[in-house]
Amino acid sequence: MMGSMLLPGLAGKRALVTGGSRGIGRATVRLLAGCGASVGVAYRSAEEEAAVAVREATEAGAAFRKRRDAAFGLRSTGAVEDGEAEPGEPATFFHHAADLSREEEVEELFDRVDEELGGLDLFVGNAGIWNVDDAPIRDLEMAEWRRMMAVNLDSIFLSTRGAVRRMGRGGRVVLLSSTAGQRGEPYHDHYAASKGAIISLTKSLARELGPEGITVNSVAPGWVDTDMSAPILEGADPEAMDRILGEIPLRRVATVEDVAGPIGFLLSDLGRQITGEIVNVNGGSVVCG
Structure with a gap:
């Protein structure tokens, strides 16, 4: 179980995960809570899912404390209410709705x-969108281009800026990009451009913030089994699925836990000497471009 994975240096840390109510973000919230971190879950509109993410985090945090107490011969203090740590414990979990492309809501x-x-x-800058429908450049409307950039890029800029303003030495930033940002994605040019920009931002911020002891990295998934990809993956006929898997050397679609694990690694003490990197978690598909 992902929540039972212990990564050094996360206990007692304070984390914010955007897009934390679903998919990769929600799995990351569980992982961090299960390693002893306090976690804020930022989401746009999925309030019910965000509340579930906080409940899962609370349970994962309680399990962490029980394991820790057992290791040190301490006695557990009992059950906890949703979103609250046990008495005397620092772990806190909360959710907050915001349109991260709007500066006032980010503030x-x-x-x-x-x-x-x-x-x-x-x-963890995870908030983003992807369009199922093809949008060839000849037909791509300016309004749709701007929407993609607002959600996928403006939100990353605004939320990352807010985060690093509150970080000191030892801070960790992980931004979610994509294989599309590296090899392109025909008929989804606006999406590929937004993710390519995140990669450039990652490298620039790594150089800018490195002297302050803050690491900045990106994790680049390919196909992942999430709500966002479900219309394609669940609706694919065998031939279409064979084409999708044929572009993945490992011949499998990633789970959200497959992606959350490397995110947690980069946030932990194990990743303290890594910055400016794009960690591909896509079964090798990026090398097939």
């Missing part, structure tokens, strides 16, 4: 972070 999110966590050590 409100970080006011909440300050209130709940008192600062930030770890940031």
